[in-house]
Amino acid sequence: MTPFRTLRGIAVPVDGANIDTDQIIPARFLLRRRTPDYGRYLFHDLRFDTAEQGRGFVLDRPDYRGAVILVADANFGCGSAREQAPWAIQAFGIGAIVASGFGDIFYANCLKNGLLPAVVEPDVAARARALLADHPGSAMTVDLDRRTIVLPDETSVSFAVDEAHRRRLLDGKDELSLTLADAAAIDAYEAKRRVELDWT
Amino acid sequence: MRDAAARRPTTLAEQIWARHEIRRSDRGESLLYVDRHFLDETCFFCFEDLERRGLAVRRPELTLAVADHTVSTIDRLAQPADAEIRAALDWVRTVPPALGIPTLAADDQRQGIIHVVAPEAGIVLPGLIVACSDSHTTTHGAFGALGLGIGMSESTHILATQTLWQRPYRQMRITVAGRLGFGVVAKDVIMAVVARIGAEGAAGHIVEFAGDAVTGLSMEGRMTLCNMSIECGARAGLIAPDDTTFSWLEGREQAPHGAAFTRAVAAWSTLRSHADAVFDRDVSLDAAAIAPMVSWGTSPEDADVVTEAVPDPAMAPSATRRNRMERALAYMGLTPGTPLDGIAVDRVFIGSCTNGRLEDLRAAASVVRGRRAVVPAIVVPGSRAVRRAAEAEGLDQVFRDAGLEWRDAGCSMCVAMNGDRVAPGERCASTSNRNFVGRQGQGARTHLMSPAMAAAAAISGRIIDVRRLPPAPAP
Numbered sequence: 248m249t250p251f252r253t254l255r256g257i258a259v260p261v262d263g264a265n266i267d268t269d270q271i272i273p274a275r276f277l278l279r280r281r282t283p284d285y286g287r288y289l290f291h292d293l294r295f296d297t298a299e300q301g302r303g304f305v306l307d308r309p310d311y312r313g314a315v316i317l318v319a320d321a322n323f324g325c326g327s328a329r330e331q332a333p334w335a336i337q338a339f340g341i342g343a344i345v346a347s348g349f350g351d352i353f354y355a356n357c358l359k360n361g362l363l364p365a366v367v368e369p370d371v372a373a374r375a376r377a378l379l380a381d382h383p384g385s386a387m388t389v390d391l392d393r394r395t396i397v398l399p400d401e402t403s404v405s406f407a408v409d410e411a412h413r414r415r416l417l418d419g420k421d422e423l424s425l426t427l428a429d430a431a432a433i434d435a436y437e438a439k440r441r442v443e444l445d446w447t
Numbered sequence: 448m449r450d451a452a453a454r455r456p457t458t459l460a461e462q463i464w465a466r467h468e469i470r471r472s473d474r475g476e477s478l479l480y481v482d483r484h485f486l487d488e489t490c491f492f493c494f495e496d497l498e499r500r501g502l503a504v505r506r507p508e509l510t511l512a513v514a515d516h517t518v519s520t521i522d523r524l525a526q527p528a529d530a531e532i533r534a535a536l537d538w539v540r541t542v543p544p545a546l547g548i549p550t551l552a553a554d555d556q557r558q559g560i561i562h563v564v565a566p567e568a569g570i571v572l573p574g575l576i577v578a579c580s581d582s583h584t585t586t587h588g589a590f591g592a593l594g595l596g597i598g599m600s601e602s603t604h605i606l607a608t609q610t611l612w613q614r615p616y617r618q619m620r621i622t623v624a625g626r627l628g629f630g631v632v633a634k635d636v637i638m639a640v641v642a643r644i645g646a647e648g649a650a651g652h653i654v655e656f657a658g659d660a661v662t663g664l665s666m667e668g669r670m671t672l673c674n675m676s677i678e679c680g681a682r683a684g685l686i687a688p689d690d691t692t693f694s695w696l697e698g699r700e701q702a703p704h705g706a707a708f709t710r711a712v713a714a715w716s717t718l719r720s721h722a723d724a725v726f727d728r729d730v731s732l733d734a735a736a737i738a739p740m741v742s743w744g745t746s747p748e749d750a751d752v753v754t755e756a757v758p759d760p761a762m763a764p765s766a767t768r769r770n771r772m773e774r775a776l777a778y779m780g781l782t783p784g785t786p787l788d789g790i791a792v793d794r795v796f797i798g799s800c801t802n803g804r805l806e807d808l809r810a811a812a813s814v815v816r817g818r819r820a821v822v823p824a825i826v827v828p829g830s831r832a833v834r835r836a837a838e839a840e841g842l843d844q845v846f847r848d849a850g851l852e853w854r855d856a857g858c859s860m861c862v863a864m865n866g867d868r869v870a871p872g873e874r875c876a877s878t879s880n881r882n883f884v885g886r887q888g889q890g891a892r893t894h895l896m897s898p899a900m901a902a903a904a905a906i907s908g909r910i911i912d913v914r915r916l917p918p919a920p921a922p
Contacts (some may be wrong), residue, residue: 269886292889369743437609
């Protein structure tokens with residue numbers, strides 16, 4: 248995984264609480280291969296009609312082209328466990344999501360893929376979205392080292408992120424390769440567990 | 448460690464957690480042992496990842512793979528027309544078994560939705576940690592197991608190490624006290640919970656369900672309750688195991704047998720939150736106040752009792768909530784003030800990991816018996832075992848006589864990946880778990896409800912309070 252330190256660039260606002268992962272990537276694309284155009288599936292049905300014509304969704308507005316940060320509302324990524332949701336977001340070019348809350352499984356899935364979910368207070372997320380709507384194409388900065396976000400009006404706010412995940416993102420370390428070092432502890436646990444579960 | 452645990456009052460979830468903690472990192476994360484790991488046919492990505500890393504499956508025998516999301520409910524043996532589905536089903540039929548993973552492929556007589564087949568095989572037992580890259584893994588909390596929905600990276604991690612890193616969650620208790628009224632079932636209870644606390648209400652929490660209305664539920668009802676705890680954002684939802692749990696498990700193929708079962712019950716009986724355990728949040732509902740529920744919007748929190756009307760966004764507590772309600776009602780094609788009881792539906796779906804078990808099919812059959820469906824309706828058993836059991840009772844004939852389609856087992860129209868879908872603009876009365884935009888098909892309008900309510904919608908062509916349905920005509 249590429250280490251994550253600071254991300255600066257255009258931010259795009261996506262309004263609405265409880266944006267579920269079925270919106271982020273509809274189920275009919277879950278078996279698709281992760282080809283270079285995978286970002287097309289992101290918010291597919293909000294962006295394209297049944298004839299594949301653009302609906303003018305915020306992500307496709309020229310002002311927000313090249314966005315690297317997505318600013319959402321509460322409970323973003325609730326619902327299904329599909330890891331294809333963060334895959335599609337990353338494939339579109341987004342590296343960080345700022346929201347007042349995330350679905351728990353989606354949150355974990357983002358982190359495993361090096362996509363930063365930054366939690367801010369609801370009024371901060373609302374202010375950021377309003378600024379981005381009023382000044383389309385303006386940039387924000389997400390600084391993982393200092394846990395700060397610079398909003399389009401140049402004010403700086405702090406965000407919350409799980410410390411263990413912050414370290415892993417900063418180091419670009421992959422969780423599984425780290426856990427393999429725990430093999431002996433897992434072996435020992437399994438031996439103890441077999442005795443404990445003598446009824447199995 | 449046991450002694451330390453005994454000194455501090457703990458919740459059931461904390462006890463299960465402590466028993467599975469291999470070590471805790473200096474940053475406060477627990478490395479948890481996973482007793483049961485489930486896969487479906489969309490998990491081929493995990494195995495490609497594993498292969499890329501040159502890693503083997505550590506404990507194939509603790510793993511179970513099924514075909515459920517994409518299987519045809521019409522003709523199980525026909526080659527799927529869709530190349531991606533064909534590849535996924537071929538993958539699950541060949542790759543996991545070759546690695547020693549027990550597998551229920553599409554044509555297996557024991558096949559079904561993972562959250563239905565694993566419990567019915569006796570694989571899910573009290574006190575275990577169960578993980579699956581599917582959010583409805585919360586279902587297994589019905590057995591007093593910790594059921595964790597995970598992503599595919601985490602599934603890959605479990606395949607390689609049989610473990611999962613998790614940071615401890617907050618603890619919530621939801622108590623439903625009293626007796627459920629006539630026509631009110633587990634689906635109504637969980638829909639009432641989600642409507643009350645919201646889609647984000649239990650985010651970051653493990654929920655324990657308690658109270659006599661919960662302990663009075665059958666295992667099927669408990670599975671429905673825990674299944675939809677993800678819809679209020681819960682990381683897991685669980686119920687302390689009791690005699691109902693033990694009797695349900697006794698004799699199941701992979702549950703302990705004989706003396707081992709007796710020993711297991713003794714161990715399982717200790718699995719309960721201490722009386723003085725501290726929950727970060729306590730929520731109480733009065734069972735008697737719960738009535739048949741129907742969703743009206745595009746989040747499971749958008750639901751109310753069937754005797755109510757479509758709410759007015761103008762009455763919303765905030766501008767953002769008003770905005771979301773307006774969008775939901777526009778998508779659903781509903782006008783504020785319209786009574787829920789009476790909304791015409793185009794189609795009915797009875798099934799899913801929420802409501803595809805025998806008790807659910809019995810409830811639906813009892814409503815349609817001797818009547819005729821006036822809109823297209825499909826009945827999709829949660830597993831082929833459920834299908835056989837229903838057929839042994841003649842339920843298939845009841846459904847067929849009433850004009851409902853009797854299908855084969857799978858996820859079907861709940862996730863709409865197998866070709867079973869609701870057409871754009873169509874309104875569906877559904878026993879599934881999610882009314883998200885496009886969930887049952889692009890432009891589909893979903894109303895979530897219980898099996899009896901969905902069956903009543905099939906024969907009346909509209910949403911109707913099942914409690915005011917006149918008695919069925921005598922045969």
